[in-house]
Amino acid sequence: MKLEIGNFVVKEVAFGAKTGFADGVFTVCKEEALAEVLKDEHITEAELHIVKPGDEVRLCPVKEALEIRCRVSGAPGNHPGVTSGLQSAATGRVHTLSGAALLVVGKHWGSFQDGILDMGGPFQRDTIYGFLKNLVLVADTDEEFERHEQQKKNHALRWAGMRLAEFLGNTLAGLTPDSVDTYELDAVNRRCAAAMGLPSVVYVMQPQTQMEAMGYNTLIYGWDGNHMLPTCMHPNEILGGAVISGSFMPCSSKISTYEFQNNPTIKRLMKEHGKTLNFLGVIMSNLNVVMEQKLRSAIMVAQIAKNLGADGAIVAEEGYGNPDVDYIQVIVELENAGVKTVGISNECTGRDGKSQALVALDPKADALVSTGNVSELLRMPPMKTVLGELDALQRDGLSGGWAGCVAADGSCVIENNAMFCSDHPSGYSVKRCFEF
Amino acid sequence: MCNLVNIARTVGSNRIVPTFAVPYPLGNPQASAEEQWKMRMHRVERAVQALQTDVQEQTLFAVER
Amino acid sequence: MKKKAVHYLNQFFGQVGGEDMADFEPVLHDGALGCSNIFNGVAKNVEITHTLICGDNFVASHPEEAVERCLKFLEGKSFDLFIAGPAFKAGRYGNACGLVGKAVSEKFRVPVISSMNVENPGVELFRKDIYIFKGGARATTMKPDIEAMAAFADKIAADQRLLPAAMEGYFGRGIRHQVFLADLGLEPVPACDRAVDMLLAKLNGAPFETELPIPAQDLVAIAPAIKDIRKAKIALVSSGGIVPSDNPDRIESCSATRWGKYDIAALERFPAGEYKTIHAGYDPAVANQNPNVVVPLDAIRELQKQGVLGEVDDYFYTTVGTGTTQGEAARMGQEISAVLHARGVEGVILTAT
Structure with a gap:
C-alpha cells in the first residue's frame, strides 16, 4: 500500500480576499472560512486569528489541533467514517500545509481535556504548536447539555475543526507541492530479502478510550475505540487520517488529531524500514477501565505481535493513572511472548516529584522512554493577548487548573497536566523526567 | 479488595481479592439485585477467608465469576 | 560574601x-x-x-x-x-x-x-x-x-x-522532575527517536539505559493469619470515597489529604441518599444508588449474623484514592492503623476503586 503526502511549506499564514497557497504564503479568506464553520447551526459564534512562533499570545481552552490538508486521491475525505464516506485511508494522495496547524479554542467554556498553550515566552517550547504557524478558530456553541459539565464531548467544535481544515486544505488539491513523502510497505510476508533479514518491529498504540459513554473517545474510522479489540493496522491508515483524537484525556497526555496525522514515531519507523529494521505495522489497541478488559487487550496485542513475527515493539500510552496498568500489562505480555519492547509514556510523580512514576510497575518494563511529569508545577507569566477565555482554566475543571490559579494580571500557576498535549506521547517530546 | 489487582501488587498488598469493576467493586448494574448480592457475599467471604489464611508471598485469592 | x-x-x-x-x-x-x-x-x-x-x-x-x-x-x-x-x-x-x-x-x-x-x-x-x-x-x-x-x-x-x-554525581533521592534535554546541554532528541534508538540497541544486544528505572518493589511485611476469626473484630476501610452525604470532614474529591471515621454501629447497610461517594475518579452513579457496592457493610453484617466472624468495628474509615500522593496515602494509612490498633481491630477489609 502506498500513500503520498505532498507538502506545501508554509512561511506565512495571512488573511486575504481569496483562500489559497502561493509562494509560501497561505492566504485565508476569513468570511468564506467563517461561513463554512457556521454551516453547523450549533456553532453560535466564531472568529479566526493567526498566531506565529514568538507572538506573546496565550490560547485557552485549546480543544484540538489539526493539519490543514486535503485528499487528492484514495479516501473521499480527510477522515473517512467521520467527515466523509468510508474507504481505506492507507492509499492515495494527501496534500498538506507543512509547518502550520489549525487550533480550535473555546470562546468561553473549557473542559477536563482542554489545555493552555503559549506562542511566545518561556513556555512556548512546551508544545510543538508553539513552533507552528497557526490559524486559530475561536468559537462558541449551543451545547447547553454539557455547558457546565467537567467532561465535554466538544462535538460541534471538534467537527468544525475537521470541516474547516478540509475546506481550506481543498485549495491545495490542484497545486504542485514543494516535496512529496511516499510511505509504502509491502504485505508482511511479501517483503524483499533485505528487509526480511532485519529485526521485525511493531508499533503498539494505546489511544484514550476509557469513557463508557459514547462521544468522548478516540475514533478509528469513526468507530469508538472503547468498542473494539486490538487490531492490526497499516501505518498509512494513521498518517492518512483514519484516527481522530477524543475528548477525554487530561490535556498534557493527549494526542491531538494533528499528532495522529503526523505521528513522528511512525515516520521514524518508516524511515528505518529496510535499513535497520523491518517495520511490520501498527497494532491499534485501547485503554480500558476493568482489569479483565485490560488483560484481554494486552493478551491480544501480544498474540498479534507474535503472529506477525515481531522481534521488537514500541508501545505508546495516551494517558496516566490507571491506564498505566494497560501500558505495563501490554509490555509484560509482549516480553513474555519474547518480543523485546520499549515503552513511551509520561509520568506522574507529584509536584514534589516523590510519588511513584506509574501506578503499575514491573521489572520486565526495562526500556522506558519518559516524556514529562503530569504534575510538574509551572508558573506562567502573563501574555499580551489571550485568545479564548483564561478564566476557563480555573472555572471549568481543566486538568491541571484550579480555582485561584489565574491571577488578575493574567499570570497563572498550573500543573503541566493543563498544557496542551505537552507530553506528546506521540513522540515529539524533547523533555523527560530525571531523578534528583 | 480491588479490581486493578496489578496496582495492589505494585503497592505491596499481600492478600488480594479481585472485585468486579472500578466504579462498582462489589456490584454490577447489568445484573439483578439477587445476582449482585450473591456476588458481593461470595467475594467478601473470600476476603474473610483470606484473613484466616497464612501466606508466604503476595497472594491473589481467586473468585468465581 | x-x-x-x-x-x-x-x-x-x-x-x-x-x-x-x-x-x-x-x-x-x-x-x-x-x-x-x-x-x-x-x-x-x-x-x-x-x-x-x-x-x-x-x-x-x-x-x-x-x-x-x-x-x-x-x-x-x-x-x-x-x-x-x-x-x-x-x-x-x-x-x-x-x-x-x-x-x-x-x-x-x-x-x-x-x-x-x-x-x-x-x-x-x-x-x-x-x-x-x-x-x-x-x-x-x-x-x-x-x-x-x-x-x-x-x-x-x-x-x-x-x-x-x-x-x-550524587545518589538519586527518589525525586523525579521533568527537564528539557536542552537545559542540560543535551541533544534535544525527541521521544520517538529515543524510543527507536533504544529498541534497536535492545534488539541488537547493545547497551541501553531506560529513562524510568523500575524501583525495587516496596513490599509490606505479611501479617499473620487471624487464628480464630469468630472471635476477631474486623473493620471496613475504603479509598472509594463513601461518606455521609454532607461530607462532614470535607474530604477532598481528588488529591485527598483527609480521611474520615464514621459510626456504623446502628446500620445494617448503607442507605442510599444518606451516604454517597465524593470520589472524582470514577462514575459515581452506581455507588450512589447503593454505597454497599463500594463498602460492603450489608455483606459483612450478614457474615456477622451467620457467626462467621466475631465483631464488626463500630466505625468505618474512608478517604479518596484518586490523585492522592503516595506520601499522603502512607500518612493516612498510618493514622488509620493507629486508631484500628487502639480499638483492638485484628483484620481489615480494604476496598479500593
Whole structure:
C-alpha cells in the first residue's frame, strides 16, 4: 500500500480576499472560512486569528489541533467514517500545509481535556504548536447539555475543526507541492530479502478510550475505540487520517488529531524500514477501565505481535493513572511472548516529584522512554493577548487548573497536566523526567 | 479488595481479592439485585477467608465469576 | 560574601583520636579543621566557619541524644549549608553523617551534602534525605570527594541550576522532575527517536539505559493469619470515597489529604441518599444508588449474623484514592492503623476503586 503526502511549506499564514497557497504564503479568506464553520447551526459564534512562533499570545481552552490538508486521491475525505464516506485511508494522495496547524479554542467554556498553550515566552517550547504557524478558530456553541459539565464531548467544535481544515486544505488539491513523502510497505510476508533479514518491529498504540459513554473517545474510522479489540493496522491508515483524537484525556497526555496525522514515531519507523529494521505495522489497541478488559487487550496485542513475527515493539500510552496498568500489562505480555519492547509514556510523580512514576510497575518494563511529569508545577507569566477565555482554566475543571490559579494580571500557576498535549506521547517530546 | 489487582501488587498488598469493576467493586448494574448480592457475599467471604489464611508471598485469592 | 557552612566530622577526621576515642561526645569547634581546610581551599562561594565533631560509637549507641546535642550546638548559629563527611566506606561514620544530616536538614531547612562509598550502608538509609555524593572506599580519595562536595555547594550558594543526580554525581533521592534535554546541554532528541534508538540497541544486544528505572518493589511485611476469626473484630476501610452525604470532614474529591471515621454501629447497610461517594475518579452513579457496592457493610453484617466472624468495628474509615500522593496515602494509612490498633481491630477489609 502506498500513500503520498505532498507538502506545501508554509512561511506565512495571512488573511486575504481569496483562500489559497502561493509562494509560501497561505492566504485565508476569513468570511468564506467563517461561513463554512457556521454551516453547523450549533456553532453560535466564531472568529479566526493567526498566531506565529514568538507572538506573546496565550490560547485557552485549546480543544484540538489539526493539519490543514486535503485528499487528492484514495479516501473521499480527510477522515473517512467521520467527515466523509468510508474507504481505506492507507492509499492515495494527501496534500498538506507543512509547518502550520489549525487550533480550535473555546470562546468561553473549557473542559477536563482542554489545555493552555503559549506562542511566545518561556513556555512556548512546551508544545510543538508553539513552533507552528497557526490559524486559530475561536468559537462558541449551543451545547447547553454539557455547558457546565467537567467532561465535554466538544462535538460541534471538534467537527468544525475537521470541516474547516478540509475546506481550506481543498485549495491545495490542484497545486504542485514543494516535496512529496511516499510511505509504502509491502504485505508482511511479501517483503524483499533485505528487509526480511532485519529485526521485525511493531508499533503498539494505546489511544484514550476509557469513557463508557459514547462521544468522548478516540475514533478509528469513526468507530469508538472503547468498542473494539486490538487490531492490526497499516501505518498509512494513521498518517492518512483514519484516527481522530477524543475528548477525554487530561490535556498534557493527549494526542491531538494533528499528532495522529503526523505521528513522528511512525515516520521514524518508516524511515528505518529496510535499513535497520523491518517495520511490520501498527497494532491499534485501547485503554480500558476493568482489569479483565485490560488483560484481554494486552493478551491480544501480544498474540498479534507474535503472529506477525515481531522481534521488537514500541508501545505508546495516551494517558496516566490507571491506564498505566494497560501500558505495563501490554509490555509484560509482549516480553513474555519474547518480543523485546520499549515503552513511551509520561509520568506522574507529584509536584514534589516523590510519588511513584506509574501506578503499575514491573521489572520486565526495562526500556522506558519518559516524556514529562503530569504534575510538574509551572508558573506562567502573563501574555499580551489571550485568545479564548483564561478564566476557563480555573472555572471549568481543566486538568491541571484550579480555582485561584489565574491571577488578575493574567499570570497563572498550573500543573503541566493543563498544557496542551505537552507530553506528546506521540513522540515529539524533547523533555523527560530525571531523578534528583 | 480491588479490581486493578496489578496496582495492589505494585503497592505491596499481600492478600488480594479481585472485585468486579472500578466504579462498582462489589456490584454490577447489568445484573439483578439477587445476582449482585450473591456476588458481593461470595467475594467478601473470600476476603474473610483470606484473613484466616497464612501466606508466604503476595497472594491473589481467586473468585468465581 | 561567601555563604557559611558547618562541617560534621567524626572523632578521627576531627583530629580527636582513633577507635579508642569513638565514644567522644559532640563538640562544636570554631573555624575549619583538618579536611575542612581542603574544602575551604577549593570552594569559591562557601566557607566552613564551624566544625561539629562527634564519635561514631557515641552516635551509634545514643542516636537520639547525639542528634539532640548536635542540634543544640547549632541553635542561634548562622549557616547556609551543612557538610557531613566524606564517610567513604565507614559504616558507622556514614550512619552518623546521615542521622545528624537528616536532623539538621529538617530542623534548619538548609541543604545537607555528604559523600559516601556505594557500599556504605548509610547510602541506602539516608539517600532520600540528604545529598550523598558517590565517594571512594578509603580516605585516599579525600581530595576528589571533598572537591565534588565543594563544587556542588558552590552551585547551591550561587543559586545555579542543579542538574539531575546522575550528572551531579550524587545518589538519586527518589525525586523525579521533568527537564528539557536542552537545559542540560543535551541533544534535544525527541521521544520517538529515543524510543527507536533504544529498541534497536535492545534488539541488537547493545547497551541501553531506560529513562524510568523500575524501583525495587516496596513490599509490606505479611501479617499473620487471624487464628480464630469468630472471635476477631474486623473493620471496613475504603479509598472509594463513601461518606455521609454532607461530607462532614470535607474530604477532598481528588488529591485527598483527609480521611474520615464514621459510626456504623446502628446500620445494617448503607442507605442510599444518606451516604454517597465524593470520589472524582470514577462514575459515581452506581455507588450512589447503593454505597454497599463500594463498602460492603450489608455483606459483612450478614457474615456477622451467620457467626462467621466475631465483631464488626463500630466505625468505618474512608478517604479518596484518586490523585492522592503516595506520601499522603502512607500518612493516612498510618493514622488509620493507629486508631484500628487502639480499638483492638485484628483484620481489615480494604476496598479500593
